[in-house]
Amino acid sequence: xxxxxxxxGVGPGDPxxxxxxxxxxxxxxxxxxxxxxxxxDSLARSIAAPHIPDSCREIVVRIPLDPKHYDxxxxxxxxxxxxxxxxxSGEDVSVICEGDPFFYGSFMYxxxxxxxxxxxxxxxxxxxxxxxxxxSLTPLVARNEVLSVLPAPxxxxxxxxQLSQTDAAAIIKLGRHAPKxxxxxxxxxxxxxxxxxxxxxxxxxxxRRLQDVDPTEVxxxxxxxxxxxxxxx
Amino acid sequence: xxxxxxxxGVGPGDPxxxxxxxxxxxxxxxxxxxxxxxxxDSLARSIAAPHIPDSCREIVVRIPLDPKHYDxxxxxxxxxxxxxxxxxSGEDVSVICEGDPFFYGSFMYxxxxxxxxxxxxxxxxxxxxxxxxxxSLTPLVARNEVLSVLPAPxxxxxxxxQLSQTDAAAIIKLGRHAPKxxxxxxxxxxxxxxxxxxxxxxxxxxxRRLQDVDPTEVxxxxxxxxxxxxxxx
Numbered sequence: 001x002x003x004x005x006x007x008x009g010v011g012p013g014d015p016x017x018x019x020x021x022x023x024x025x026x027x028x029x030x031x032x033x034x035x036x037x038x039x040x041d042s043l044a045r046s047i048a049a050p051h052i053p054d055s056c057r058e059i060v061v062r063i064p065l066d067p068k069h070y071d072x073x074x075x076x077x078x079x080x081x082x083x084x085x086x087x088x089s090g091e092d093v094s095v096i097c098e099g100d101p102f103f104y105g106s107f108m109y110x111x112x113x114x115x116x117x118x119x120x121x122x123x124x125x126x127x128x129x130x131x132x133x134x135x136s137l138t139p140l141v142a143r144n145e146v147l148s149v150l151p152a153p154x155x156x157x158x159x160x161x162q163l164s165q166t167d168a169a170a171i172i173k174l175g176r177h178a179p180k181x182x183x184x185x186x187x188x189x190x191x192x193x194x195x196x197x198x199x200x201x202x203x204x205x206x207x208r209r210l211q212d213v214d215p216t217e218v219x220x221x222x223x224x225x226x227x228x229x230x231x232x233x
Numbered sequence: 234x235x236x237x238x239x240x241x242g243v244g245p246g247d248p249x250x251x252x253x254x255x256x257x258x259x260x261x262x263x264x265x266x267x268x269x270x271x272x273x274d275s276l277a278r279s280i281a282a283p284h285i286p287d288s289c290r291e292i293v294v295r296i297p298l299d300p301k302h303y304d305x306x307x308x309x310x311x312x313x314x315x316x317x318x319x320x321x322s323g324e325d326v327s328v329i330c331e332g333d334p335f336f337y338g339s340f341m342y343x344x345x346x347x348x349x350x351x352x353x354x355x356x357x358x359x360x361x362x363x364x365x366x367x368x369s370l371t372p373l374v375a376r377n378e379v380l381s382v383l384p385a386p387x388x389x390x391x392x393x394x395q396l397s398q399t400d401a402a403a404i405i406k407l408g409r410h411a412p413k414x415x416x417x418x419x420x421x422x423x424x425x426x427x428x429x430x431x432x433x434x435x436x437x438x439x440x441r442r443l444q445d446v447d448p449t450e451v452x453x454x455x456x457x458x459x460x461x462x463x464x465x466x
Contacts, residue, residue, distance in 0.1 A: 007367075011252070012357075014254065015253075016253045017252050017254055017356075019249065019252055020249045020250075020252075020256060021247065021249035021250055023253060100366075101367070102366040102372045102373045102374075103373050103374065105372075108372045108375050111370075111372065122367030123250075124245075124363035124367040126252060126359060127363060129336075130242070130333045130357035130360060131357055133333075133335040133336070133355070133357070134240075134333075134357040135355075137344075137353055137355065138335070140333075140335045141335075141382065142337060142338075142341050143337070143384075144384040144386050144387055145384070146381060146382065146395060147382040148381050148382075149379065149380040149382075150379055151376075151377040151378070151379070153377050154377055154379070161398070162379060162398070165394070166381070173377070
């Protein structure tokens with residue numbers, strides 16, 4: 001009988017924002033796997049660190065951080081082979097994921113390689129979306145409003161269209177795309193409706209009005225929340 | 234010195250899907266408040282039940298469940314007055330919220346009435362969005378795709394437009410609007426891309442292919458997840 005592949009969301013950064021279910025699953029894990037940059041530490045592992053047993057065997061999936069190289073999938077191919085071998089031996093493997101495994105997560109690349117052959121269980125995590133809303137005291141969306149999650153790398157014209165047609169938006173993966181996003185929000189008269197959050201719930205969390213942000217110095221882990229209408233009372 | 238108003242997300246249903254931060258906050262709460270229907274139990278309270286101290290004072294905010302009466306806000310007015318009095322006395326109040334407080338949550342109505350006068354802190358929760366994706370083993374969204382959260386009560390034409398212009402969608406608050414949603418998805422050729430989940434992570438959770446669902450018998454706490462493209466490997 002093969003083991004189960006667990007996709008465990010460990011939340012946005014604050015180690016206390018892990019669920020009790022994820023905590024228990026980590027405590028009883030014999031093998032964990034996680035993504036990491038080519039050099040340096042894994043964010044997912046650092047969030048989960050207080051909860052990982054010393055005896056745990058660890059598989060580090062080193063992937064290029066530069067989005068241009070995301071299509072180089074050999075790292076996932078190799079990791080999937082290694083994980084499949086362990087699952088076939090009857091042992092479970094827990095893949096730990098920052099945020100939620102199925103919300104823009106790299107877990108999907110392992111999931112796609114392994115879910116046909118093995119039992120998979122997901123433990124959802126707090127995503128950056130909810131973390132940023134909480135950190136900035138900004139309700140994301142209410143009643144029957146539409147919420148759009150918009151990755152900043154998209155073309156300017158598409159971003160403009162998407163923002164025009166929604167009630168609320170979270171613009172993610174800002175980084176070097178922030179000046180473009182800033183310009184579109186300004187053109188649409190939405191600057192006053194926008195909140196900026198970087199590194200939500202981490203020690204270096206920043207919450208600012210968008211007008212106070214230098215768009216040329218925005219990290220990848222930053223988000224702009226926009227809501228056209230207030231909730232009203 | 235006034236107390237702090239806490240908005241605590243307790244997650245989608247499984248009591249273990251509460252964060253450690255929310256668990257600790259509940260354990261040390263002297264006063265909690267939560268929404269409930271006019272008659273019967275509060276879903277938020279039932280999720281948090283294992284974590285609520287016996288000594289806790291409880292404020293039940295009874296609100297009409299029928300969405301047509303959401304605009305009757307006197308219940309929130311009354312609750313805000315009661316909570317403000319406690320905060321002014323220096324005691325904290327924890328409002329417990331199913332899912333996440335700022336994602337289509339009724340917490341916003343209390344937040345809007347109290348946030349100008351009192352310190353507020355949010356503890357984010359696992360939303361139904363991530364719970365449904367995990368339950369149905371369906372990645373929500375990947376890479377630079379757009380994700381739209383679409384409340385089913387919207388007009389059919391608007392739903393059609395929104396679905397045409399996005400890469401992935403979560404259609405929420407289905408209930409009696411399910412037949413309309415089903416029709417739009419069929420017209421757009423998206424039935425094969427749609428997964429249906431009701432009562433995610435609860436004991437009566439149901440995960441089905443949309444084709445196997447009778448659209449005339451769909452509860453309010455049900456969601457359809459749509460993703461146009463697979464992730465690819």
